[in-house]
Amino acid sequence: MERRTKQREVIWRTIQQAGRPLGPQEVLKLAQQRLPNLGIATVYRTLKAFLEDRRIVVVEVPGHTPKYELADLKHHHHFVCRKCDRTFDVNDCPRGIKNMAPPGFVVEEHYVALKGICPDCRNHGAGD
Amino acid sequence: MERRTKQREVIWRTIQQAGRPLGPQEVLKLAQQRLPNLGIATVYRTLKAFLEDRRIVVVEVPGHTPKYELADLKHHHHFVCRKCDRTFDVNDCPRGIKNMAPPGFVVEEHYVALKGICPDCRNHGAGD
DNA sequence: ACCGGAATGATAACGGGTTATCAATTGTGA
């Protein structure tokens, strides 16, 4: 049966508290602040388990490997900082997107990604 | 000095006539219809050269490796078929996209990608 | 037509992100 381990709890809290999509390496680094011996393999295994449980979803951003965030967030899009490479949530969505496709195309999903400079990088250096 | 070779001409014509972004393997397959002995290394080398000459640009689509298309197309977005994995151009753009980001974020670019089923896959099987 | 260097094709090597392996550790029901 599935066990309740310190690793899983820490990884879960990390994702919950991040407020933005995280990649495996980001999860590792943040979670290691609470559990220094955490290994990258455990992060990958746990992300896969959370995906299967549908507690998190994959976030695909152009030019980046997959990131992960809570599955129960309401529809939103993303902003990618070209300096620190972090991804942020954008709680807005252009209307009429589905009508952009030419006739004959069946639109099932849509992705919107903004790219630029995040507030942290704009002011000082990169964020954490 | 730079030479005019059959390979480069065929690859260029392939990209021009495709009417949609192509990945290296797609370029190879299509170009081989005119030049059967074309090798994948030449495709990569030629794409890199075209990029440096700014004759083509990179097209990043979520969940896919980079594709390439003519550099002089007017602003547009893309549709990705989840069945045949081909990418198509969408000559439309939602307005007000840059205003979606929260205050403090500097938007420099934006990506819009629609995902679904293309006309070919909707009717019969996969396209070419 | 000749020559020299650019370009090509086959394929090995590379790079990074992800997964598999396995001994050691650790929850958890009894």
Place this chain on the structure above:
DNA sequence: TCACAATTGATAACCCGTTATCATTCCGGT
């Protein structure tokens, strides 16, 4: 507390897209 199976951490292996290597081919100026 015990016993055992699930989980973990370190790391080797893997996957796959891209790049490097190198002998051979082929433009193009002379």
